[in-house]
Amino acid sequence: MHLFHISDINDNIAQLNIEEARHCVQVLRKRVGDSLDLVDGQGFFYKGEIIEISRKSCLVRILSKKEQLKHNPDLKIAIAPTKNIDRLEWFLEKATEIGIDEIVPILCTRSERKRIREDRLQKILLSAMKQSLKAYLPVLHELVDFKTFIQEDHPEKQKFIAYCNDDQLLHLKNVCKKGESCLILIGPEGDFTPEEIAIAKENGFRGISLGESRLRTETAGLLSCTIFNLVNI
Amino acid sequence: MHLFHISDINDNIAQLNIEEARHCVQVLRKRVGDSLDLVDGQGFFYKGEIIEISRKSCLVRILSKKEQLKHNPDLKIAIAPTKNIDRLEWFLEKATEIGIDEIVPILCTRSERKRIREDRLQKILLSAMKQSLKAYLPVLHELVDFKTFIQEDHPEKQKFIAYCNDDQLLHLKNVCKKGESCLILIGPEGDFTPEEIAIAKENGFRGISLGESRLRTETAGLLSCTIFNLVNI
Numbered sequence: 001m002h003l004f005h006i007s008d009i010n011d012n013i014a015q016l017n018i019e020e021a022r023h024c025v026q027v028l029r030k031r032v033g034d035s036l037d038l039v040d041g042q043g044f045f046y047k048g049e050i051i052e053i054s055r056k057s058c059l060v061r062i063l064s065k066k067e068q069l070k071h072n073p074d075l076k077i078a079i080a081p082t083k084n085i086d087r088l089e090w091f092l093e094k095a096t097e098i099g100i101d102e103i104v105p106i107l108c109t110r111s112e113r114k115r116i117r118e119d120r121l122q123k124i125l126l127s128a129m130k131q132s133l134k135a136y137l138p139v140l141h142e143l144v145d146f147k148t149f150i151q152e153d154h155p156e157k158q159k160f161i162a163y164c165n166d167d168q169l170l171h172l173k174n175v176c177k178k179g180e181s182c183l184i185l186i187g188p189e190g191d192f193t194p195e196e197i198a199i200a201k202e203n204g205f206r207g208i209s210l211g212e213s214r215l216r217t218e219t220a221g222l223l224s225c226t227i228f229n230l231v232n233i
Numbered sequence: 234m235h236l237f238h239i240s241d242i243n244d245n246i247a248q249l250n251i252e253e254a255r256h257c258v259q260v261l262r263k264r265v266g267d268s269l270d271l272v273d274g275q276g277f278f279y280k281g282e283i284i285e286i287s288r289k290s291c292l293v294r295i296l297s298k299k300e301q302l303k304h305n306p307d308l309k310i311a312i313a314p315t316k317n318i319d320r321l322e323w324f325l326e327k328a329t330e331i332g333i334d335e336i337v338p339i340l341c342t343r344s345e346r347k348r349i350r351e352d353r354l355q356k357i358l359l360s361a362m363k364q365s366l367k368a369y370l371p372v373l374h375e376l377v378d379f380k381t382f383i384q385e386d387h388p389e390k391q392k393f394i395a396y397c398n399d400d401q402l403l404h405l406k407n408v409c410k411k412g413e414s415c416l417i418l419i420g421p422e423g424d425f426t427p428e429e430i431a432i433a434k435e436n437g438f439r440g441i442s443l444g445e446s447r448l449r450t451e452t453a454g455l456l457s458c459t460i461f462n463l464v465n466i
Contacts, residue, residue: 090323097452133447173463211466214366219330226459230406233444 002028003039003130004060005137006046012062014038014048021058024050036060041129041137043068068135072232073181076156078104078149079221080188083112089124091218096128096138098222099229104141106149110190116143146196150203156183160208161200162220163192169209172224176231184208184228186221235261236272236363237293238370239279245295247271247281254291257283269293274362274370276301301368305465306414309389311337311382312454313421316345322357324451329361329371331455332462337374339382343423349376379429383436389416393441394433395453396425402442405457409464417441417461419454 004024006014016024024030032053038046038060044067048060077100082088092103105116121140129137157180160172176182185192185200192200197207210223237257239247249257257263265286271279271293277300281293310333315321325336336358338349354373362370390413393405409415418425418433425433430440443456 094452094455097446097448098456099446131447131449171466173466211462213330213332214364215330216364219327222327222455223331223459226456227463229444230460230463233404233406 001037001133003037003045003133005126005130006038006040006060009040009062013051014046014060014062016058016060018056021056024058025053025055030058035063038062039130039135041126041135043070043135045135070136072099072229073179074101074156075099075181075225075228076102076104076154076183077186077221077225078106078183079186080108080111080146080217081105081113081116081143082217083189085113085116087216087218088116089121091221092121092124092138092140093128094222095225096125096134097132098225100138100225101136102139102141104149105143106146106185107143108146108188109193109196111188118142146192147199150185150196150200150205154183156181158182159203159205160224161185161192161197161205162208162210162224163187163197164209164214165191166207166209169207172208172210172227173231175206175208176228178231182228184224186217186224189217234270234366236270236278236366238359238363239271239273239293242273242295246284247279247293247295249291249293251289254289257291258286258288263291268296271295272363272368274359274368276303276368278368303369305332305462306412307334307389308332308414308458308461309335309337309387309416310419310454310458311339311416312419313341313344313379313450314338314346314349314376315450316422318346318349320449320451321349322354324454325354325357325371325373326361327455328458329358329367330365331458333371333458334369335372335374337382338376339379339418340376341379341421342426342429344421351375379425380432383418383429383433383438387416389414391415392436392438393457394418394420394425394430394438395441395443395457396420396430397442397447398424399440399442402440405441405443405460406464408439408441409461411464415461417457419450419457422450 004020034050036048047064051061052059237253267283269281280297284294285292
């Protein structure tokens with residue numbers, strides 16, 4: 001099943017954006033009267049019927065609406081963008097498939113990458129949501145400085161910071177509580193600095209381990225995302 | 234720490250293969266007398282000292298040897314290579330980081346990709362092993378037909394086949410037993426055929442679910458690998 005993304009619905013009419021319209025009309029060769037499966041990224045799937053077509057636009061009448069119930073509490077992961085952006089991009093794709101609500105790219109002391117292209121990352125989230133038949137589009141926040149982010153108010157009930165080389169840390173699997181929203185910090189290649197870890201702890205973040213292996217940033221991010229989802233099954 | 238891979242040691246002397254030697258001598262500019270960290274992929278790390286160098290060869294004297302103890306029972310995942318080979322490649326990299334012993338590429342009825350380049354995949358496993366500081370190199374088997382593979386004798390204590398669209402299936406997380414070796418089958422895009430699922434069950438494989446999301450082949454493979462490793466913490 002192919003899903004088309006829509007953002008606004010007015011009087012039961014939705015307009016596909018230019019890219020979705022092009023794919024619908026020029027690639028899939030849909031015609032007026034054809035039915036479409038739609039998703040709004042806000043928790044709803046729709047059945048619709050094409051009522052008007054041009055090369056770059058496609059109007060759809062909404063026929064029915066179905067809500068996808070959200071089982072899990074919210075998961076937000078704040079992660080340092082990887083030097084090789086492909087690695088962050090696959091984290092976004094995989095985390096969307098496995099289950100995540102918000103992603104916050106954070107700029108850390110040891111971050112080598114200081115810029116990201118939100119528009120490109122947005123497209124990856126959108127296509128991963130559609131491919132995995134989810135109705136919720138994860139929220140991608142703007143790149144923010146670690147210290148700024150850490151000192152904001154965070155509504156999550158559980159706040160963790162994952163880092164290496166501390167035998168005293170408990171594994172996320174053993175501390176993450178079922179049914180509680182969660183914010184997890186994942187550092188850059190080279191890990192968080194001791195200062196960053198200290199600031200996080202001062203601000204109520206608990207240090208956790210993700211096991212003995214030395215994991216790449218994106219692997220650590222996906223592993224923590226997976227653990228949260230498994231705990232909440 | 235950079236690890237160099239060695240395969241054979243004779244009279245305490247090891248020779249780096251041509252690629253490792255080139256990296257050591259031409260990229261890292263190591264000289265005779267420099268010390269190296271080595272790994273054999275069989276469970277051992279070594280400290281060595283360069284005793285002879287040429288542009289394409291590097292001889293190392295082994296000074297010390299340290300075994301990496303293996304905590305987990307064996308995990309073997311048989312997975313259908315993805316149409317887009319990049320997706321199989323990252324599965325190999327990530328599974329190596331998370332923890333896996335053997336990978337068997339399987340040719341299924343719905344497989345779109347019928348060939349793989351073992352040499353290229355081997356390089357990915359090797360670099361992932363070194364990057365994640367593991368001493369065991371996962372074994373990559375040759376591409377094999379699903380029915381042939383399914384009917385072989387398998388020593389694993391637990392044998393699972395993951396597939397979709399069956400509400401009766403229990404989640405791998407709830408059936409995978411700690412401390413028992415495990416073989417998991419992951420199908421191609423479009424999933425296993427009902428016939429393949431039937432044959433697997435006749436041969437002692439238990440059907441399992443990986444959750445409600447529609448997962449890509451490589452995501453399903455990595456998720457099952459992650460669950461096995463979490464169960465065995």
